[in-house]
Amino acid sequence: MTVTSGPASGRTAAPAEAPTHRVALAFEDGVTKFIDCREDQTVADASYRQRINIPLDCRDGACGTCKALCESGDYDGGTYIDDALSPAESADGYALPCCMKPRSDLVLQIAATSDVAKTQAAEFSATVVGLERLSPTTMRLSVEIPNRSELAFLPGQYVNIDVPGTDDGSGSPVRRSYSFANGPHEDTLVFLVKLTPGGAMSTYLTDRASTGDLLTLRGPHGSFFLRESMRPALLLAGGTGLAPILAILRKLRHDGSARRIHLIYGVSTDDDLVETETLDRMQSEVAGFTWDHCVSDPGSSAANKGYVTSLIAPRHLYGGDVATYLCGPPPMVESVRRHFVEAGIEL
Template identity: 35%
Template sequence: MAFNVLIKPSDHSFIMEADETILEAGLRHGFILPYSCRDGVCGTCKGLLLQGTVDYGKYEDSILSEADKAEGMALFCCAKPTSDLIIECREVNAAKDIPVKTLPCRVHKLERLDDVMVLYLKLPANERLQFLAGQYIDILMKGGKARSFSLANAPHDDEFLQLHVRNISGGEFTKHVFMQMKERDILRFKGPLGSFFLREDSSKPVVFVASGTGFAPIKSIIEHALYVGVKRSMHFYWGAHKLSGLYMLDKAREWETHGIKFTPVLSEALPADEWQGRTGFVHEAVLEDYPDLFGYQVYACGAPVVVEAAHRDFTTLRGLPNEEFFSDAFTPAPKA
């Protein structure tokens, strides 16, 4: 059975199934309600039922009291509808609406893909990290140092936080990841951080440009867009030196079956790659394909030289408005 939910004061509405929680359904439809633990123990998702009835689900009595319920409060991460609903809560519309936390996590799995290590990090049982697709976290190291990595998983797929770490010669954290890190190790991080996320209030077609592990936040954004049903035209360009640098090529190919146009570009393809695709610099492939970018949004991520060249050439040569260029440049940490 399906029910209608109306959110006040935004007047956003969505249809949900009886076996979904309000939070799950809202996220599925692209309406980001506040949450943290997703397990009824923190109270972050508490909101007001203005009309309708729910099954309150399983929660901690100290978080939702009988007095709270008498006042119409519910925990949206636990509550499931038994009728149409009108609820009142704030929605997360920008990075500033999400609290930045410092949390521990455990290394659940290490997956090596050529010179990239994919880290899967598990949070404590009663914690979840709310973030916008495309944001990053800072891994906190001894001595107060921090290393920034984009979250490669989409917000709805948050059982594990996924990071893509490239093996950079001389990198202190990189060396630790590839030589010493093992499953069940404990890390601490701060996040979410950054303003690199899809502006969902726009209807403009999107061009994504990534070099190397700049793929990570683009992956998060595209998987989020597919999950919530964003209908905008999207074209993803991914550049690398050689074929192995496109370390999740099958994933990008899979998106093509869902309507995401994909153009891989290699700048130094090896004979063994037997590469028949586009060659050169990734942002130049965009210039070749798009004589006019005035009506577009561009999201670029990766090496600073790539991001800077894309911004310069797209705005000066192709008419892209400066305010429609969003970027996240990966600057290597000092080796010292």
């Protein structure tokens, strides 16, 4: 007698659906689009099903047209010929979306503009829910959008915001770019704004803005974002360049990361120094996170006077095996780059 076992109903159980991962497609023009891709599905298939036409001439790894750099995540590269993707390119992190299948969330650099892929940055209608003057020079702007689940972004990215009541000369409102200071998992969107006399957004926030105002956001954009890794990281922030760093820290806290992270936060004056209580709290909540700050104004009351480069110590560099994230005004960015070049460290 043969005995078989199965569902009590006698019906065959449906096969389990393959796990699904989020794939970020970062285009050359700064637009980032997110798609959902199952582990039994190629990235190209998932992309086309979600109406994003990444460059593609074949679907079997024969031409190399879709070649993309995978900046973060694990995947099965699939089967292809060396003419389409050489072993050296594969070792450098390149893959073919027409063949690759995700094993985790991915970030892919697509060698085309969003225009070519027949897609564009998404547009969102936001309501102002918070206006907080953090200091004489800095405002925290908080907004909410009704379709929050549709706005996916990588910690470190930014959106363009239309400034109400302005005109750029062509009939369109003036737009300004601001990095998210909130984590990708948080419902309220938060931005730090440096108040500049006469600035379009600064004037709006200080003279006309109120809770309940409607704003238009477009994005996300940008190639500055947290890469998945357990390498130690050195974060360097200048002024309101702290915003994307806060997004990164909030993501690490949410993930329960134990990655070793050190932040050096530099500002011009004592008035520019904000969110210190937040950073102190992060230090107690994010394992492995430490931070320090400096003020370049010689008359500052800060313990450390000078620039962020003055606080970079050998212990922060781990012999070169460190991921460095740098965000701030152009003079600061250039100063840091020069510092690393002179030290023989490649950024």
